Amino acid sequence: DTEVTQTPKHLVMGMTNKKSLKCEQHMGHRAMYWYKQKAKKPPELMFVYSYEKLSINESVPSRFSPECPNSSLLNLHLHALQPEDSALYLCASSQPGGRASSYEQYFGPGTRLTVT
Amino acid sequence: EDQVTQSPEALRLQEGESSSLNCSYTVSGLRGLFWYRQDPGKGPEFLFTLYSAGEEKEKERLKATLTKKESFLHITAPKPEDSATYLCAVGNRDDKIIFGKGTRLHILP
Numbered sequence: 540d541t542e543v544t545q546t547p548k549h550l551v552m553g554m555t556n557k558k559s560l561k562c563e564q565h566m567g568h569r570a571m572y573w574y575k576q577k578a579k580k581p582p583e584l585m586f587v588y589s590y591e592k593l594s595i596n597e598s599v600p601s602r603f604s605p606e607c608p609n610s611s612l613l614n615l616h617l618h619a620l621q622p623e624d625s626a627l628y629l630c631a632s633s634q635p636g637g638r639a640s641s642y643e644q645y646f647g648p649g650t651r652l653t654v655t
Numbered sequence: 656e657d658q659v660t661q662s663p664e665a666l667r668l669q670e671g672e673s674s675s676l677n678c679s680y681t682v683s684g685l686r687g688l689f690w691y692r693q694d695p696g697k698g699p700e701f702l703f704t705l706y707s708a709g710e711e712k713e714k715e716r717l718k719a720t721l722t723k724k725e726s727f728l729h730i731t732a733p734k735p736e737d738s739a740t741y742l743c744a745v746g747n748r749d750d751k752i753i754f755g756k757g758t759r760l761h762i763l764p
């Protein structure tokens with residue numbers, strides 16, 4: 540099973556709302572990632588969790604708050620977003636052990652976020 | 656600064672017309688080079704991992720190769736269903752993954 544699931548598939552939120560994106564994998568992977576992707580652009584790395592600990596934060600604004608409750612789940616809490624934050628948000632995971640950048644990633648289908 | 660450059664940006668081929676996509680990279684301590692396929696509105700799908708110069712991997716009509724400065728994704732006798740954006744990414748020694756901008760491939764029937 541090489542599936543990463545993400546919910547919801549689509550999300551529309553106002554600038555004053557609080558919402559959360561969820562990601563789940565059951566491949567035993569111990570590295571999990573959040574990416575942001577704008578149309579016709581490559582994915583931009585936001586956060587990396589390795590063994591449930593935040594290992595990389597790519598200078599992401601504090602209105603994005605990641606959480607890794609256990610080895611299978613990854614959340615992204617959203618608060619006071621701006622219209623320019625509208626994008627496809629992708630979750631990915633990769634193999635346990637070693638360095639996360641040495642292993643291929645398995646991506647979920649993404650959450651299409653629109654901020655109004 | 657670590658960088659990944661893919662060329663061409665877009666490529667239109669007739670069905671059956673073989674070609675190659677290029678990924679040039681400069682990276683501090685290559686941990687791995689990865690090829691992904693992405694269909695519109697979907698997450699990238701993993702294709703290949705290459706670790707060292709001279710390495711080659713094949714899957715159906717695709718073959719990926721690696722040198723010290725670049726990687727090629729060769730596509731042989733493509734079909735319309737091979738149409739997608741192909742992304743190249745590298746992992747560096749700081750545990751970061753850097754993606755190229757991708758090549759949009761369109762195969763005409």
